[in-house]
Amino acid sequence: QVQLVESGGGVVQPGRSLRLSCAASGFTFSSYGMHWVRQAPGKGLEWVAVIWYDGSNKYYADSVKGRFTISRDNSKNTLYLQMNSLRAEDTAVYYCAKWDGTAVWGQGTTVTVSS
């Protein structure tokens, strides 16, 4: 079945880095744009970034621009989010999602930025 599985979350100190992964299965990953969306504790949804199906275009929310990098490896059916210079306000559950055609969300991975 169509599935997205995130990993890589954890507790990290402010200013450090973390890389999230999202493994896709059940669909032709290389044909679809992919998104990262986050949800801070007790808060609503915030769109973070999108990458084109072939990686040719990437766009970011202002809150993460210059610190986060979205990428993908279509040979591995995997989406990534490299997060640098992490701040306390980046603490959230991070979801990868596909919205074109059949919509799919992963189960999320929790990132906690704390000293």
Next chain:
Amino acid sequence: DVVMTQSPLSLPVTLGQPASISCRSSQSLVYSDGNTYLNWFQQRPGQSPRRLIYKVSNRDSGVPDRFSGSGSGTDFTLKISRVEAEDVGVYYCMQGTHWPPMTFGQGTKVEIK
């Protein structure tokens, strides 16, 4: 950025009764291709979000037909014809017309009276 404003933010409903959520955008969501990229997502307690409706009124596969979306321009509505217990959760509208960034509404919490 396009601001999405939902109302109400909390919606207590009686089982079997209808429910309606409003979503207004700060600018028209009609894209140059003629489509309006307004989506509705449901997030049940403890679960990931799930898309219910895309392009204003199109139900995703597996979504019960008691859910319907309508609207145009800047005003949109999600309706549940008869609320069931499994409909409890938070509902978000999201625009995908003017981006980046794609923007969500604040969320409307639906609970059973």
